[in-house]
Amino acid sequence: MRRGVARSARGLLALALLALLASIAGPSCAELPHVEGAGEAVCPELRGRGDVLGAQLSADARANAKVRTFVQAAKDMAAVSAVIEAQVAGACRRMGADLGIPPAQMAPRDEAGGQASGACGPVSAAIDAILLQGAGVGVTLRRPACEANGAQCSGSCNVQLAPGQIVAYCEPARLSGHCQGRCDGRCDGRCTGQCRGQCSAYDAQGRCVGQCDGECDGGCDATCHARCEGTWQAPQCSWVEWPPSGDAECEACCRAHAAVHAACTPTRVQVRVVQGGEMAARLAATLQANLPALLHAEVALGRRLLGDAQTVVQVGAALPRIVGDAGARALACVTGAAEASKSASARIQASVRASASVTGRIGLTDG
Incomplete structure (x- = not known):
């Protein structure tokens, strides 16, 4: 019966969570910030920067492997979503300062990803105004390449069964x-x-x-x-080699955790003035200085993460049915991690939209 339930969920859960990519323009993976709030009241393992992969959350070994890897993936996603928002907001604030926007106009908004949307909205409006004056800039982009470290989660899905x-x-x-x-x-x-x-x-x-x-x-x-x-x-x-090879839920979350610790090449840009005078030069200068961080957060982190963020949310929705007899502590952590993953997904979506409101106004060419 349990295997039948698990197989019925695999069409959804077998999607690889391959997009949680660590930023090299901001904090390193070892320095990912702790995000207070969502889920911590019911699951203390979501607190701090500790590793959840060795936690004992359930007496059922297979359920424990699923739950702890999901909690770790949700915790990582919450931390990375904070990095994305902070990078987008920081880049937009610096650009706004260079373009003469008062800091008060770039204050955070009371919404998911509000730091990013509050900072980038005025910047996109300022760029529109500069371009309407006849300025023109072009950007050649070298996108980052990221390689996940699968060893980060090695053995976390292995179980010792009674x-x-x-x-x-x-x-x-x-x-x-x-x-x-x-x-x-x-x-x-x-x-x-x-x-x-x-x-x-x-x-x-x-x-x-x-x-x-x-x-x-x-x-x-x-x-x-x-x-x-x-x-x-x-x-x-001898029916099956025990997880990680045979457990879709655990493996999906394990890959997410490993991808958080990816090694990424930097985002590189070359900005040139196409036409215009002083304001075009000021715009080109601030884009040259700040676009690498902004595009890294939007492209290397956020856009690759959007679909996978939803998959983690869906794993959290399905997991209580799959590990329903895992015990009160495990189910509490599933609930808390599901809440954290929903918050992280909303923050990522809002931050990507905020960044795109700026980068979408500039001609980007791969080079």
């Missing part, structure tokens, strides 16, 4: 281990009972008491494969 969980999750034909009871299958040791094959030794009653080259129906003093009519001791499962 014997009962292994038996519950594994397909019966793929179980093996010591059988306290009657083994019905291949026995790696001495078979005591009926051997459906060639037995190396028999007792006076004709029962097998040696190695069975075939299937044993009886006692087995070593590993029994496939079927045990009794209690498994130290069970193993």
Whole structure:
């Protein structure tokens, strides 16, 4: 039943969260800011800069792997969304100062991403006014390239399952281990009972008491494969290699965490005056100084993150149904992380729009 529920969600959750890219024009990944507020009241693990990937949030090992990687991805997204907003707002404020806009006109707005929208709105209006006076600038852009570090999340989806969980999750034909009871299958040791094959030794009653080259129906003093009519001791499962390779929810969030720690080449721009006088020169100068940070936040971080931010939100919406028996602490953290991811998504969208209100007024050419 659990595998069926998980598979039904995979069409949505298998989308790779590959777009959380760390800024090299602002804080390094190790310095990502802590974002207070969303979700922390119900999930303390969302506080501070600590790593959640080693947290024990549920007694169910598989649920714990899913929940902790989702919480880490939501926490990372909240931090990166703050970086995006701060970079956009900072670049626009510097441009506004260069263009003579009073700081009071660039005050934050009371809305998601309000620092960015408050700073960039007046700048876009000032650029419009300069261009209407006949000024013209052109920008050649070299976009950043980012490479995620998959080792950052290595092992976080691996789980140590209790014997009962292994038996519950594994397909019966793929179980093996010591059988306290009657083994019905291949026995790696001495078979005591009926051997459906060639037995190396028999007792006076004709029962097998040696190695069975075939299937044993009886006692087995070593590993029994496939079927045990009794209690498994130290069970193993060959049904699947345990996560990360087999768990879409955990893997998606793990890739998001790894992508936060991506190494990125810098955004490079070359600004030139196409026509105009002093105001065109002032505009070109401030664009040359501030466009790299603005475009990095908008393009390398924000635009690549928009779709993935929604995927994280959707993971948060689906996860309670998938790990519904994970325990109160795990479910509280899913709730808190879901709230944090929604806030982060709204902040990213608003910051991208604010940056685009400036960069969209300038001719950008890849070069």
